[in-house]
Amino acid sequence: MRNFRxxxxxxxxxxxxxxxxxxxxxxxxxxxxxxxxxxxxxxxxDGIQFGAIIAITAVGLSLVFGTTHLIxxxxxxxxxxxxxxxxxxxxxxxxxxxxPAALIAVVVGxxxxxxxxxxxxxxxxxxxxxxxxxxxxxxxxSLLLRHVVLVIFGTRPQSYREYDIxxxxxxxxxxxxxxxxxxxxxxxxxLLGVAFMLQKTRIGTAIRAVSSNRELAEASGIDVQRVxxxxxxxxxxxxALGGVFFxxxxxxxxxMGFRLLLLMFAGIILGGLGSPYGAMVGSFVxxxxxxxxxxxxPIDLQNAWALLALILVLLIRPQGILGQRERVG
Amino acid sequence: MDxxxxxxxxxxxxxxxxxxxxxxxxxxxxxxxxxxGLLNFGQIGFMxxxxxxxxxSVSTFGLSLWAGVLVGLACSVVLALxxxxxxxxxxxxxxxxxxxxxxxxxxxxxxxxxxxxxxxGVYGLQQFADDFFDANPIPRDSYGFWLINFSSRDLWVLLxxxxxxxxxxxxxxxxxxxxxxxxxxxxxxxxDAVRSLGKSVYAYKMQSLVFGGAIGSxxxxxxxxxxxxxxxxxxxxxxxxxxxxxxxxxxxGRVLGPIIxxxxxWAVLTFFDSALRQAIGAGYISPDVLSAGEVGAVRFxxxxxxxxxxxxxxxxxxxxxxxxxxxxxR
Numbered sequence: 001m002r003n004f005r006x007x008x009x010x011x012x013x014x015x016x017x018x019x020x021x022x023x024x025x026x027x028x029x030x031x032x033x034x035x036x037x038x039x040x041x042x043x044x045x046d047g048i049q050f051g052a053i054i055a056i057t058a059v060g061l062s063l064v065f066g067t068t069h070l071i072x073x074x075x076x077x078x079x080x081x082x083x084x085x086x087x088x089x090x091x092x093x094x095x096x097x098x099x100p101a102a103l104i105a106v107v108v109g110x111x112x113x114x115x116x117x118x119x120x121x122x123x124x125x126x127x128x129x130x131x132x133x134x135x136x137x138x139x140x141x142s143l144l145l146r147h148v149v150l151v152i153f154g155t156r157p158q159s160y161r162e163y164d165i166x167x168x169x170x171x172x173x174x175x176x177x178x179x180x181x182x183x184x185x186x187x188x189x190x191l192l193g194v195a196f197m198l199q200k201t202r203i204g205t206a207i208r209a210v211s212s213n214r215e216l217a218e219a220s221g222i223d224v225q226r227v228x229x230x231x232x233x234x235x236x237x238x239x240a241l242g243g244v245f246f247x248x249x250x251x252x253x254x255x256m257g258f259r260l261l262l263l264m265f266a267g268i269i270l271g272g273l274g275s276p277y278g279a280m281v282g283s284f285v286x287x288x289x290x291x292x293x294x295x296x297x298p299i300d301l302q303n304a305w306a307l308l309a310l311i312l313v314l315l316i317r318p319q320g321i322l323g324q325r326e327r328v329g
Numbered sequence: 330m331d332x333x334x335x336x337x338x339x340x341x342x343x344x345x346x347x348x349x350x351x352x353x354x355x356x357x358x359x360x361x362x363x364x365x366g367l368l369n370f371g372q373i374g375f376m377x378x379x380x381x382x383x384x385x386s387v388s389t390f391g392l393s394l395w396a397g398v399l400v401g402l403a404c405s406v407v408l409a410l411x412x413x414x415x416x417x418x419x420x421x422x423x424x425x426x427x428x429x430x431x432x433x434x435x436x437x438x439x440x441x442x443x444x445x446x447x448x449x450g451v452y453g454l455q456q457f458a459d460d461f462f463d464a465n466p467i468p469r470d471s472y473g474f475w476l477i478n479f480s481s482r483d484l485w486v487l488l489x490x491x492x493x494x495x496x497x498x499x500x501x502x503x504x505x506x507x508x509x510x511x512x513x514x515x516x517x518x519x520x521d522a523v524r525s526l527g528k529s530v531y532a533y534k535m536q537s538l539v540f541g542g543a544i545g546s547x548x549x550x551x552x553x554x555x556x557x558x559x560x561x562x563x564x565x566x567x568x569x570x571x572x573x574x575x576x577x578x579x580x581x582g583r584v585l586g587p588i589i590x591x592x593x594x595w596a597v598l599t600f601f602d603s604a605l606r607q608a609i610g611a612g613y614i615s616p617d618v619l620s621a622g623e624v625g626a627v628r629f630x631x632x633x634x635x636x637x638x639x640x641x642x643x644x645x646x647x648x649x650x651x652x653x654x655x656x657x658x659r
Contacts, residue, residue, distance in 0.1 A: 143633025304437035
C-alpha cells in the first residue's frame, strides 16, 4: 500500500504535462516560454495564498469533526457571518477601520460557535439524536442562516472600505499586494498558533485526546463537554477571520461561505478526515490546484478542478495525505 | 389579502408538475437514504445528467427523444458507478461529501464555456421535447375546477409525471418487500450483521445507488421536458437539500413518504410565498421590513428552519416510523 503514496505526485505530474497538450489539441492558444513560467509562479503564489485562507476556515471544521464526528454544513455560514459583521462595522454606521472591525467579527464568530454548541448541539446530543439526523440539522441551519444573511445583507457583492485596490510589490517574476502579503503572514501565524496550541498546551492535548478516542478521554477525567465547547469557539472565531480575509482578497457575498465550504471539505478529505494538520495541508493543495488550473483551463472551472482533485484522491488514497487508514466493508 | 388566490396557488403547486418531479427524485433518494442509509447529497447531479442526456442528444446530436432518454439513463448509471466505487467501502461521510462535490462539479462543467458546443454553456438548451408534446392525445381545451385551470398541454405533462411517480412508487414497493429489499434495509440497520451472513454489502449498496440514481435522472428528464429547456444553474446543490426536507417531511423509509412529502412541501411553500406577497401588496408588512424581492429568501430560510424542527422533533415525518429513523453513522 505504500506505493500508493507515489501515485499522487505521479498523477499530479501527469496532469501538468498532459493538460497543455490537451488544450493544444483543442486549438486553444497555449502560452509557452518565459511568459508561461512567470504566470505559473504567479498562480502558484496566488494558490498558496488562497490555500491559507481555506486552511484557517477548514481547521475549525476539521477539529469539530474530530471531536464530535459531526459534519457541520453550517460552517460556511460562520465564515459569511464573520465577513458580513465586519462589513457592517466597517461600512455601516460605525465606520470602524477594518482591523478593529475584523477583531470584533472574530469575537462574534467565536461567541456564535459557542452558542451553537451550548444551545443546539449539546442539548441534541443529550436527547440522543442520531448522528445522521444531526448532520441533516446542520443542513437546515445552513439554509436558515444563509438566507437570513441574504435578507439582511442583500444580493449585491460588496467590498470593505480599506485596502480595496493596491499596487503590487514587484518580486522578480511575481507580484503581491501589501494587503495580500499581510493576510498571508497573519494566516500562517494563526495556523502555527493553532498547531502550537494543539501540541504544547493542556487544552490542545485534551482536544487531541478527545479526537482520537472520546470514551477513553472521558474515562481519563477529561471534561469532554468543555473541550468540545472550546473547539466550537475556536472554530467559530477562525471561520470569521477566514471570512474577513476572503472578503478582503476577493469580495463579500451572501453565499461566499457556502462556496468556500465545498473547498474546505475537499481540503479536509484530501488531508485526511479528522486530522487538523491534514486539513491544513489539504487546503493548501486545493488552493494551489484551483489557482493553477486557470493556466490551462477557463477560470470559471477553477473550483471544479479543485473538487475533482477530491474525487481523484478518494479513488487513490481514500484516507487522505495524513489520515489514518480506516475502512468499513 | 385574497385567501382564495393564496389557497388555489398552494393547491396548484402541490399537484403541479414540479411537485411530481420532486416526488420522483425523492423516491430515488428514499431508496438511498430511507432504505439503504446511504447519504447521497448529490441527487441533483443525477437529475442534471438525466436532463442534459435528453437535451443534448436531441438538440446537439439530433437523436430521437427515446434515444435521449436512454443516453440520460446511461449517464446516471456511469455517474453512480464512478461515485460508488471509491466511497461505498468507506465511512458514510465520504459518500456524502463526494456526492455533493460531484453535483457541484457537474454543474460547473456543464455551464462552462468549455462544454458550450454540447451543453449550450450558461444559455442551456431549448426546444428539444417537441416529440413529447406532439404525442399529446388530450384534445385542445381548458380543463379545471374552482380557480385552477390547466391547458391540454399542462394536463398531458401532469398525467405523464404523476404516472411515472405512481409507476416507480409501485416498483419501489415491490422491491423493498422482496428479499433484496430486506437485505437493503438490514444494511441500514447493521452492516456488520449483513456481512456476517455472507452478503456483499458493497454490491447491494452499489445496486441501490445505481437504481436510485437512475430514478433521479428520470426526474431530471421530466423537469427538462416539461420546461422544454435546461440550464445548469437550475441544478444547484440546494435542490438536494429540498429533496431531503420533503423526504423527511413525508417520512423516509416509506413508499408513500416522498409523494406525500412533495405535495405538502410545495403546497406549504407556495402558500407562504403567496401569503407573504399578498401581505406586502396589501400593506400589512411594510416594504422597509421585507420587500417583495426578499420573499424568495425568506421562503428558503423557512425551509431551513422547517427541516431543523422536523428532524429534531419528528424525524419520522408524517408516515414514517420513529424506530427506523434513529440512524447513526457507521
